[in-house]
Amino acid sequence: MARQNERKMKLYMEAGLAVLLVLTIALASVSGRLSSQAHEKDKNKQEAAVQGEAEVYEKNKGNDQEKNEVKDQRENNAQNTAGNAEESQETIADGQYPIMGNSRVTVDEMVDYFQTAGKPYPKEALSKGGAESIEVFCRMYYDEAVAEGVRPEVAFVQTMKETGFLQYGGDASVEQFNFAGLGTTGGGVPGNSYPDVRTGIRAQIQHLKAYATADPLNGKCVDDRYEYVKKGTAPYVEWLGQQENPEGLGWATGDNYGYDIVRMIHDMKK
Structure with missing residues (x-):
């Protein structure tokens, strides 16, 4: 066990x-x-x-x-x-002032140039077209010119010459938003009219470019006289006057037309 x-x-x-x-x-x-x-x-x-x-x-x-x-x-x-x-x-x-190219002129200089002339800005008329002040007006000129490669001072000063610093008094009126006598052939013909300030400025700048170069426009054409210009016949401001243009072509028939614009540009830059 x-x-x-x-x-x-x-x-x-x-x-x-x-x-x-x-x-x-x-x-x-x-x-x-x-x-x-x-x-x-x-x-x-x-x-x-x-x-x-x-x-x-x-x-x-x-x-x-x-x-x-x-x-x-x-x-x-x-x-x-x-x-x-x-x-x-x-x-x-x-000795020649090109219409096309870069510019050192500023919007403020353009505003100062207008104000120095001592002329009233036609606010009531231009406000209806979208430019209620000279500052807005100059900014439009600057932007539209740069968009097409045109020197802003050339277009702006041309307007000051053509309109007597926006006082008009010729065949065209401020209500047309035609700032450079486009289509005014004399004898009371008022020329072209545009729907607003910017379109009128754009048409003028496109017309300047047509004289200055054979290059195409960068934007849509609003200048109904663009096709009638022989392209590239006035690359310099001095040649905008027909009497000073080598081919006898140009923007206006007045004596020293382009030279007057150049002189005014130099005055603005002082």
């Missing part, structure tokens, strides 16, 4: 040891997997960090390249502008 009990006890102990061994192996396996997973996560984090740094580097590299390209473009534009200004000044210095 005692031997049987000993055998049973021995079997129980062996079974317990076997169970304990199995549990130990199982725990070791789980611990290994957990450690492996943690290591894999750390590895993934490191790879992601490296990838993120690489992306940031490439992005910054691209931004730096873009900034350099913009800087180079600005420098080129500045050089081109300076070159154009120098070329324009050289042409003017040679």
Whole structure:
């Protein structure tokens, strides 16, 4: 009986040891997997960090390249502008004032020139056409001229000459928004009329461009006399007068017409 009990006890102990061994192996396996997973996560984090740094580097590299390209473009534009200004000044210095080209005249200078003449601005009439003040009027001239590559001072001063600083008194009237005598052939013919101030200004500038160059218009043509002009026959303001034009063509028949405009431009710049 005692031997049987000993055998049973021995079997129980062996079974317990076997169970304990199995549990130990199982725990070791789980611990290994957990450690492996943690290591894999750390590895993934490191790879992601490296990838993120690489992306940031490439992005910054691209931004730096873009900034350099913009800087180079600005420098080129500045050089081109300076070159154009120098070329324009050289042409003017040679004794002829080009109708086309860049200009250093500002809107404020145009406003001051009008106000210095001491003439009242026809606010009531021109407000109906969208130019309630001389400042707005001059800004329209500047913007429309630049849009076609015409010097703003040429068109503006021509208007001051043609209209007597917007006082009119000739065949055309201020209500027509015709600022340079387009279509006024004399004998009381009033010439063209336009729906608003800007359209009248645009027509005048397009007509000037027709005389100055054979280049096409940049905007839609509103000058119904544009087609009648022989293109490029008066590239200089001085040649706008038919008597001074080498081909006998030009804007007006009056003596020294273009030279008077140039003189007025120089007065405005003083």
